[in-house]
Amino acid sequence: MVRNISYLGPAGTFTELAAQLYDSKANLIPQSNFRAVYDSVNIDSDLAVLPIENSLNGSVVDTLDLLIHDPSLIICNEVIIKIEHHFIIDPNTNVKDVKNIYSHPQALAQCRVFLESNFPKANLVASLSTASAVEQIKGDTQGAAIGNLGSAELYDMKILNKSIQDNSSNVTRFVVLGKDFTNPTGFDKTSLCFSYDVDKPGQLYDTIGIFASNDINLIKIESRPSREGLGQYIFLIDFDGHQNDESIKPVMEKLRKQTSQIRVFGSYPKFNEV
16 A cells, blocks of 8 residues: 655655655655644654754754654654755856855755855855755756755756765754554664653763663763743653563663653664665
């Protein structure tokens, strides 16, 4: 059966590419914002794909906040892709005439060296996405865009310079969201958040120590405001293993005893690039 997968649009974005890599046969449905992608699984989609972390810019807080405050969806898989930005123009544009360069603010920031070296006087214009930036320059002989291969092909634009990003190790992790928990595969990770009712010295230290004492690799830890008051935070962690693994079950029990609330975002297979 062909699945419907919603993603953060428009067409031609890196999120669409992640959805295609996850399921090349799926019917992909672009959505205009994070909330619409998330809610679509309850309406017309089987799964949803959203960015959650970039190696240069850190976590995508819109996705994290949805996972924290809306337990309706679960992370059931992940996709990691290399982010390559290209300098794109309309086929009828002479590069000497370029005065305005459009892209998502993050893409503009990630290509700063190229832009400062080659277009120091150009106006940098923020767009909603790299794909919409490429669409904007169609027929614009004074405009250029920073986007990906898919967006250039989609709008019949010309790639003038490839891989112009400052950092070659720029990658983004995307999560696949659904309604059901996945079964253990032997190569999994778990994402969850927790909080405390009362702030006490050393309590976070004691909680994190549970993983070390049980020889569990902690992949990531960060915090987000709880929305319940200044100085109140929710802690988010990723660690190796599935919540149903025999080695992880006692860790989960200890976590529940030390914290006031735990929400498991999902236990799911680690992305395998091979």
